[in-house]
Amino acid sequence: MNTPAQVISVPDDPERYAYSFGGGSPVVTVEPGSIVELTTEDCFGGRVRGADDLPSRVCTFPYLNPVTGPIAVAGAEPGDALAVHFVDISPARDWGVSSTFPHFGALTATHTTAMLHPALEERVWVYAIDAKAGTCRFEATRGDFAVDLPLDPMHGTVGVAPAAGERLTSISPGVHGGNMDTPELRAGTTVYFGVNVEGAMLAIGDGHARQGEGEVCGTAVETAMHTVVAVDLVKGGAPAVPRLENDDFLLSTGHARPLEDAFRISQHDLVQWTAELLGLDRLDAYQLVSQAGLAPAANVCDTQYTMVAKLPKRVLGTARAYDGVHERLRALGADHLRQR
Amino acid sequence: MNTPAQVISVPDDPERYAYSFGGGSPVVTVEPGSIVELTTEDCFGGRVRGADDLPSRVCTFPYLNPVTGPIAVAGAEPGDALAVHFVDISPARDWGVSSTFPHFGALTATHTTAMLHPALEERVWVYAIDAKAGTCRFEATRGDFAVDLPLDPMHGTVGVAPAAGERLTSISPGVHGGNMDTPELRAGTTVYFGVNVEGAMLAIGDGHARQGEGEVCGTAVETAMHTVVAVDLVKGGAPAVPRLENDDFLLSTGHARPLEDAFRISQHDLVQWTAELLGLDRLDAYQLVSQAGLAPAANVCDTQYTMVAKLPKRVLGTARAYDGVHERLRALGADHLRQR
Amino acid sequence: MNTPAQVISVPDDPERYAYSFGGGSPVVTVEPGSIVELTTEDCFGGRVRGADDLPSRVCTFPYLNPVTGPIAVAGAEPGDALAVHFVDISPARDWGVSSTFPHFGALTATHTTAMLHPALEERVWVYAIDAKAGTCRFEATRGDFAVDLPLDPMHGTVGVAPAAGERLTSISPGVHGGNMDTPELRAGTTVYFGVNVEGAMLAIGDGHARQGEGEVCGTAVETAMHTVVAVDLVKGGAPAVPRLENDDFLLSTGHARPLEDAFRISQHDLVQWTAELLGLDRLDAYQLVSQAGLAPAANVCDTQYTMVAKLPKRVLGTARAYDGVHERLRALGADHLRQR
Amino acid sequence: MNTPAQVISVPDDPERYAYSFGGGSPVVTVEPGSIVELTTEDCFGGRVRGADDLPSRVCTFPYLNPVTGPIAVAGAEPGDALAVHFVDISPARDWGVSSTFPHFGALTATHTTAMLHPALEERVWVYAIDAKAGTCRFEATRGDFAVDLPLDPMHGTVGVAPAAGERLTSISPGVHGGNMDTPELRAGTTVYFGVNVEGAMLAIGDGHARQGEGEVCGTAVETAMHTVVAVDLVKGGAPAVPRLENDDFLLSTGHARPLEDAFRISQHDLVQWTAELLGLDRLDAYQLVSQAGLAPAANVCDTQYTMVAKLPKRVLGTARAYDGVHERLRALGADHLRQR
Incomplete structure (x- = not known):
């Protein structure tokens, strides 16, 4: 039986939502080894509820x-790694929304990829979420096509105060984490951040009922979430970029433009990580990652694009990242869920 | 019982290997609906066989x-789609090789991403392939770490004559296919090319025992292959970019730099394809692909980077790409294998 | 005779230097129409003074x-344009320095364009500045080649508080200006920023004796500067990106990665600006800029790359940008210099 | 008095125009040291002559x-440099045209930067060319704005057979030259290509009355040209990328995507070239180019973007590129013009 240092619920107070990483005072301070329960609002602040709620009109x-936070972690200092294990991510509503947004997205002119085209049409899609069935339902806005997609809850945004x-606004991803928007960030995953300021200042938001790569x-399918995390520190273990770990994979992230630089950063970090864990020469690690890795x-x-580099833990043999903190936090979380 | 129009074996003649897509006379002409058996040499022309065979020294x-080919397909005309189903891809040797190569790769300065660094060390890795066990074995060149990786044979290069x-040299990918280097191109997959010249002029090479994304x-783990394909035509069905299909996914490819343009091309084509198959409005298809798609x-x-956009066929309901040619060729191939 | 609203000297206090845009209290508040005199330290904080002062060792x-500032401009409100005319930029020392820096620069692997190469050698070049002769002297560190280059003083960094x-650190360029590093920012040039916060919060630094494109x-050839600017407001005139104007050209800037996006942003803004000034249809302005424009x-x-789009004012006929504020501030500055 | 090896006029035969670099038999063979006179058609094949001649309709x-050519140069072998000096480029018509083209251009979605926008409007602009006055006249298509722009004739396309x-189609730029589209390629400029095949196979086209960067x-302002070039060989002098030289500058070109890679290639080559000409250490050359260079x-x-890196020859002292071939060809051309 694993006992958390503390179990803390962050009060759900829309007045206390943050819109940036860095700055602001903590909503709560927790000990390493704690369980934290919290609620997050969706990326639209809950204001987009139907087809007529165009984001550019209802959002400011x-x-x-x-994001909910910042949550200070007692004892966190620059140079440490903050480990955040996602124990549970459950939709707080039975619906989610998605939308196009003027000059935002991958297949449209944007303010950065500036062009002379008028914006694509702004349109809202409402998804019914059926937590029991484990689905969210896509319905076409023109015609009557509909299909159930698997529910796969995750957080688009999680990070710490930057160096x-x-x-930085909460819509930007970077080495501090932030709006990374990877579907890999689901329950069962531990994410590691380099700590830049005392207390680390963790914040979480932007829940997705599911998201394509x-x-x-x-x-994505944006919705409010009830979320449980377990947090811990790895003293002196700060990674260069946010790293993730689940039961099957190690994952490094890269946040940059152009997209090949995001790819390079993520692969470079995974090569480095693999070399360290296996005591491999760097070119050997380069070779191994090249043949065994995935790259979704x-x-x-977003303002920076994000690529993920994944290595199956199977190739690591008995080597364990961060001395097994993922396994410990997963066990801590499982016990916590059982007791609720 | 499905009967192929012809069963043709392409003679394995190293003198006849091609090094480009476009130009050259066909090594064989086949009818649509045929089974073609062929052998391919590895990307080094088989000259890299051990740690001392540095590619820059032994290759010219x-x-x-x-590539083996070109194979003319009778009746293929510009505007048609050539469907090539990979029935079987089996390593022709019990070893494969990989290497770094001066100024080539993602984590090195190249002639395009030009920098003042000297080249990374050129080094060769030899993999033992155990077809029965379904593995290829990575062995570190420094230290004694080794690990078996799953065998997952595929072709890095397959394409038709360009428009x-x-x-174009066989090391370039593009809308004609060529050196796409996607691990998705394994047995069980059908690839569709737009035909640009009479006979299409299919060529195949660059077998990989496995490849990371x-x-x-x-x-990759480069090796010679014995390969069986089933070919057919979809008259007037030329896709804008190479498309793939397997039992579970539709896949569009994009070939471009920077990497986000390869991403955009692949997603744009998948949105278009989805809209056509489901009769969806384009923004509805954009939304559906955004939530349901994968993007490895x-x-x-390579000279162009390649991204893949994948949609689970499950979301298509009963809609079938290209009137079911994938299913027909798969059945044709399965019967052929049973009879060997 | 033009009379400034105020003539203000910002005290040169290294303790008050800022290292970011946004945050911090103003070192001084000035009226629109004022002349401001200030001193800036070089990008190394003056710590690199010879070949042995490697930046990675002496800088923290x-x-x-x-940057010197922030300087609040009375009455500046979000939506206004802040006009900053560079009246004079004079080296404060008779030497400047340049250097390579580990993993920084265009022809080296960086933390963003991440690669497996070790860093290029870190090296310092010291330039003798001869203000009278109007030269700065390049001397090779290996061998005895030397050549005088024209002195062409400019500021790499000037901007306002972001939205x-x-x-943001002072090493980043963006829509708020910042570390734009364009040689166009020399004396005789007016730069226009969109105001994001009350008082605009102007800051200036990073003087270059000269800089290549x-x-x-x-x-660049980094050195401390004595600088005189004239500042003014254009109420409600906020441009989307920093714009520059000199006697001969209108210039729009773009700050982004990849470099083509920086190009697109700058050209898009110049097309827009040209269309507005000449009352042209947008495609006509697109055409005119395409044939008459420059693009250095x-x-x-830097963290974002910067491109400049330039249009000769000759093609504008009698149209004047921002109602002639450039001409007015230039006259104001000239009178001020004459009186010194 | 300088005497050319030969003076040869290439017959203007539209039936003989080429549309690619590589392949095809030479229209003429010339000795090194010759003067060649030729005529080129515009990029539209002369078919766009007025506002109603939309390129997508009248071109196929x-x-x-x-392009006019290929012109074989006797004795040219792989590894040589082909030097082509532009003696004269004169518009063959008193009008030129420009246009937008569906999904082509920098500020529009393209087939590569694929997006869901419909194409921008296709529109044609006709420019009156006044050779005597040295102008070409922009006239707005909406409203009555018009302005004379300086005539600055150049060739967008010049190159040799690829390796x-x-x-490759004549619309692609690359290390073989081709559709580089730099305004630097005007009369008075010598361009150097690495020779890839016997005879080099020079071809020239795509005249522009002027072009913005x-x-x-x-x-650009597309028009037919009467052009005179002087050609020569530098045995064994093949540059890695096309280089240009005029009386004031050395220029290296880079052709790639993303644009920063085109920049890197051009700067890398200019650093290399400078190091060789001055006998400088490479980091010293990197420093010198960084402070003294231009980068338009x-x-x-185009299919590859093109950046130019320029170094004022003033910094070279007495060092001469390619042993002074530029100066010799310029003198040869000047004498030829005087004699006409």
């Missing part, structure tokens, strides 16, 4: 993508 | 990446 | 690229 | 961008 920049005193149109897109729409 | 540019009278170091990298090292 | 991240409450190796690189090394 | 793919037996909308865009619309 920069009050987009609210160098920067304060690349988040092509710019939004996360987002190709 | 431009005699790299030999506009172009003649992105082909990070620039080469294929290669991030 | 994030205390790089100090959305962001706080692209800032290829990552640094600014930096291809 | 792949019969775009005709590796490739055959970046060729933003995708086309050439095209940001």
Whole structure:
């Protein structure tokens, strides 16, 4: 039986939502080894509820993508790794929404990929979420095609305060995490961040009932979430970029433009990580990752694009990342869920 | 019982290997609906056989990446789709090789991403292939780490003659196919090309015992292959980019730099394909692909990078791509294998 | 005779240097129409003074690229344009320095264009500045080649507080300006920024005795500067990106990666600006800019790359940007210099 | 008095225009040291003559961008440099045309930067060319704005047969030259190509009465040209990329996507060239080019983007590129013009 240092519920207070990483005072401070329960609002602040709620009309920049936090972790110092294990991510509503948004998305001119085209049509899709059946339902807005897609809840946004005193909007991904928008960030996954400020200042938001790789149109099936995480520290273990781990894979992330740089960052980190865990020469690790690795897109729409590099843990033999913190937090979380 | 129009074996004649797509006379002409058996040499022309056979020493540019073909398909005309179903891909040797190559790969300066660094070390890895066990064995060149990886044979290079009278080396991918280097191109998969010249002029090479997504170091586990394909025509059905289909997924490919353009092309084509198959409005198809799709990298090292966009066929209901040619060719191939 | 609203000297206090745009309290508040005199330290904080002062050794991240400011402009509100005319930029020393820096520059692997190469050698070049002769002297570090280059003083960094409450390090360029590193920012040039916060919060630094286009190796001929600017407001005139104007050209800037997006942003804004000034249809403006415009690189090394789009004012006939504020501030500055 | 080896006029025969680099038999063979006079058709094959001649209607793919040639140069072998000095480029008509073209240009979705937008409007602009006044006249298609722009005749397309037996359409730029679309390629400039096949196989086309940097909308002021070139060989002097030289500058070109790779290639080659000419250490050359160089865009619309890196010859002292071939060919051309 694993006992958490603390079990803490973050009060769900829309007045306390943050819209940036960096700055602001913590909503709560927790000990390493704690379980934290929290609620997150969707990226539209819950304002898009139907076909007529066009985001550009009902949302007000920069009050987009609210995050719950920051949560200070006692004892976290620059150079440490903060480990955040997602114990549970459950939709807080029986519906989610997605939309196109003017000049946002992968298949449209944007303010960055600037062109002379008028914006694509802004349109909202409402998905019925059936948690029991494990589905969310796509319904065409023109014609009557509909299909149930597997529910696969995840958080698009999770991160810590950036380095160098920067304060970045919650819609940006980067080495601090933030709006990474990878479907890999589901329950059962541990994410590792390099700590940049005392307390680390973790914040979480942007729940997705599911998301395709690349988040092509710019939004996923956005919904509010009830989420449980277990947090811990690896003293002195700060990774260069956010890393993820689940029972089957190690995953490194890269956040950059152009997309090949996001790819390079993620692969470079995975090569490095593999070399360290296996005591391999770097070119040997390069070779191994080249043949054994996977490379799915996360987002190709945000201010930085995100690529993921994945290595099956099977090739690691008995080597364990971060001395097994993933396994410990997973056990801690499982016990917590059983007791609820 | 399905009967092929013809069963043809392409003689394995190293003198007849081609090194480009476009130009050259066909090694054989086959009827639509035929089974073709052929052998391919590895991308090094079989010259790299051990740690001392550095590719830059034993290979001579431009005699790299030999392809078997071109195979003319009777009746193929510009505007048609050529469907090539991979019935079987079996390593022709019990070993494969991989290597770094000066100024080639994703994590090195190249002649295109030009920098002032000297080249990374050129090094060769030899993999033992155990077809029965279904493995190929990675062995570190420094230290004694080794691990068996799953055998997953595929072809890096398959394509047709390009449009506009172009003649392109076999190391380039593009809308004509060519060196796409996606691990999705395994047995059980049908690939569709737009035909640009009479006879289509199919050629195949660059077998990989397995390949990671992105082909990070620039080469896979390269080996010679015995391969069986079933070919057919879809009159007037030319896709804009090479498309793949297997029992579970529709896949569109994009070949471009930067990598986000390869992503955009592949997603754009998948949105278009989905809209056509389901009779959906384009924005509805954009939304559906955004939530249901996958987006793995294929290669991030060749003259054009390749991304793949995948949609589970489950979301298509009863809709069938190209009137079911994939299913027909798969059945044809299965019967052929049973009879051997 | 033109009379400034105020003539204000910002005290040169290294303790007050800022290292970010956004946050911090103003060092001074000035009226629109004022002349401001200030001193800036070089990007190394003055710590690199000779061949042995390797930046990675003598500088401490994030205390790089100090800027003088922020300077609040009374009455500046979000939506206004802040016009900053550079009256004079004079080297404050008779020497400047440049250097390579590990994993920074256009022809090296970086943390973003991540590769397995070790860093290029870090090396310092010291330039003798001869203000009277108007030269700065390149001397090779290996061998005895030397050549005088024309002195062409400019500021690499000038900008305002970003939108959305962001706080960005002074090494980043963006829509708020910042580390744009364009040689176009010399005396005689007016730069226009969109105001994001009350007071605009102007800051200036990173003087260059001269800089090539692209800032290829990552640094210019860095030196401290005595600088005079004239500032004014154009109420409600906020441009989408920083714009520049000199006697001969209108210039729009784009800050993004990949470089073609920086190009697109700059050209898109110049097309828009031209259409507005001449009352042209947008496609007509697109055509005119396409034939009459210039497109030099600014930096291809910073966190965002910067491209510049230039249109000769000659094609504008009598049309004047921002109602002639450039001409007025230039006259104001000229009178001020005459009186010194 | 300089005497050319030969003075040869290439007959102007539209039946003999080529549409690719590589393949085809020479229209003429010339000795090194010769003067060649030729005529080129515009990129539309002369078919766009007024506002109603929309290119997508009157032109037929792949019969775009005709080039005059190939011209074989006697004795040219792989590894040599072919030097082509542009003695004179004179518009053959008193009008030129420009246009937008569906899904082509820098500020529009393309087949590569694939998006869901419909194409921008296709429109034609006709320019009056006044050779005597040295102007070409822009006239708006909506409203009555008009302005004379300086005539600045140049060739968008000039190149040799590619390596590796490739055959590339004349609309593609690359290391073989081709559709580089840089305004630097005007009379008075010498361009150097690496020779890939016997005879080099020079071809020239795509005359522009003038062109902005970046060729933003995708086309310049296109017109037919009467052109005189002087050609010579530098045995064994093949550059890695096309290089240019005029009386004031050395210029290296880079052709790639993304645009930063085109930038890197051009700067890398210029650093290399500078190091060789001055006997400098490579990092010293990197530093010198970084401070003294210019970096204008050439095209940001073609299948590869083109950047130019320029170094003032003033910094070279007495060093001369290619042993002074530029100066010799310029003198040869000047004498030829005087004698006409």
